Amino acid sequence: MSAGAALTDAPAPETAAAERHGGTAPRVTGPRGPGPARRLLGLVGGLVGGLVGGVLRRTAAVLALLALWEAAPRLGFVDRIFLPPFSEVAVAWWELLADGQLLDDARASLVRSATGFGLAVLVAVPLGLLIGWYRPVAELLGPLLEVFRNTAALALLPVFVLLLGIGETSKVSIVLYACTWPVLLNTISAVRTVDPTLLKLARSVNLPPWRLFQRVILPASVPAVFTGIRLAGAVAILVLVAAEMVGAKAGLGFLINNSQFNFAIPQMYAGILTVSLIGVAFNQLLVALERRFTSWRTSG
Numbered sequence: 001m002s003a004g005a006a007l008t009d010a011p012a013p014e015t016a017a018a019e020r021h022g023g024t025a026p027r028v029t030g031p032r033g034p035g036p037a038r039r040l041l042g043l044v045g046g047l048v049g050g051l052v053g054g055v056l057r058r059t060a061a062v063l064a065l066l067a068l069w070e071a072a073p074r075l076g077f078v079d080r081i082f083l084p085p086f087s088e089v090a091v092a093w094w095e096l097l098a099d100g101q102l103l104d105d106a107r108a109s110l111v112r113s114a115t116g117f118g119l120a121v122l123v124a125v126p127l128g129l130l131i132g133w134y135r136p137v138a139e140l141l142g143p144l145l146e147v148f149r150n151t152a153a154l155a156l157l158p159v160f161v162l163l164l165g166i167g168e169t170s171k172v173s174i175v176l177y178a179c180t181w182p183v184l185l186n187t188i189s190a191v192r193t194v195d196p197t198l199l200k201l202a203r204s205v206n207l208p209p210w211r212l213f214q215r216v217i218l219p220a221s222v223p224a225v226f227t228g229i230r231l232a233g234a235v236a237i238l239v240l241v242a243a244e245m246v247g248a249k250a251g252l253g254f255l256i257n258n259s260q261f262n263f264a265i266p267q268m269y270a271g272i273l274t275v276s277l278i279g280v281a282f283n284q285l286l287v288a289l290e291r292r293f294t295s296w297r298t299s300g
Contacts, residue, residue, distance in 0.1 A: 084266050092266035093273060101255070106274060108250040109240055112168065116175025117236040121229060124180045128187025128225075133217065138188075149185065153178035153239050157246065166247030171240060178239040179232035186228025190221035226290040233286050237279045252278075 066086050073080035096102035131138045131145075157174055164170035194217055202216045244253025252271050259268035 082265065084269070089266050089269040089273065092264075093270035096255075096267060096270055102270070102274060105250055105252050105255045105271070106278065109237075109244065109252045110278070112171050112244075112251070113175055113236040113240045116172045116240070117179050117232060119172075119176045120179035120232060120236075121183055123176075124183035124228075124232075125187055125225060128184045129191060129217075129221070131184075132188040132191025132221075133213065145184070149181050153235075154242055157243060161246065171243045171248070174243050175236050175240050178235045182231035182235060183225070183228040186231070187221065187225050190224030191217055193224075194220045222294055223290070226286070226293070230283060230286045230290070233282050234279060237275060237282065241275055 069083075069086040072078050073083055073085045093102070131141060153174055156177065160170045160174050160177075164173055198216050198220065199212070202212050207215065240251070241253035241256065244251035245257040248254040252275050256268050256271040256275075259265070259271060
């Protein structure tokens with residue numbers, strides 16, 4: 001028998017292995033991939049890593065500011081009597097929260113600011129739509145609006161106190177006055193700057209005026225109206241804090257002012273931080289509402 005025939009008649013390695021294992025060839029497998037548990041852990045790790053990275057990117061500037069606030073008084077760059085370290089302010093904030101004083105003051109401020117802000121929106125949005133859409137109304141009220149829009153709310157605070165007293169009415173009224181103008185002016189501008197092409201298309205299909213207002217003017221005005229509402233939300237907190245520093249017995253403005261008079265500086269900064277946190281939270285709430293009411297812009 002030749003060498004080539006011998007090689008040809010020799011059993012294959014798989015056949016020989018099968019004969020050695022009782023006629024069954026062993027399973028030949030490639031390199032195993034990661035198991036389901038490892039893949040799940042990898043997926044969870046990626047999601048957590050992305051979430052943590054996003055949070056760190058968004059809060060990096062704030063954390064750097066807090067670190068600088070903590071280090072500057074301790075290193076002697078500023079007088080820690082007038083600017084205590086952030087850790088001392090945090091301790092004072094927690095103590096005010098624990099004894100209920102911070103909650104009481106925050107509740108009083110929120111009720112006043114929310115009442116004035118809500119009334120301003122209810123008054124300013126319909127009025128702005130009327131002024132922006134109907135020219136006779138704009139010509140009638142235009143000069144009066146120009147006078148009051150250039151009069152700062154805090155400049156009129158003594159007038160509100162004299163006419164309405166130092167109680168809740170004057171504080172809610174000053175917030176109402178201050179919040180009205182951002183909402184009113186943005187609403188007027190929103191109506192007047194609607195895309196003329198949309199108006200021509202709507203008129204070309206013979207839409208009646210009230211349907212034109214409902215189907216075109218209102219949807220196109222919503223983003224700019226919410227811009228004014230967000231500006232008014234910031235104004236509501238700031239103006240109220242200033243108003244509470246005059247003749248109030250509760251509220252964040254009272255807390256800040258009273259802490260300054262008593263030289264309780266950490267408590268004063270704790271009140272200021274609370275105002276900032278409330279402002280940020282209120283703005284985020286308004287942003288969420290704006291996305292809800294303008295979801296049609298990105299749908300489809």
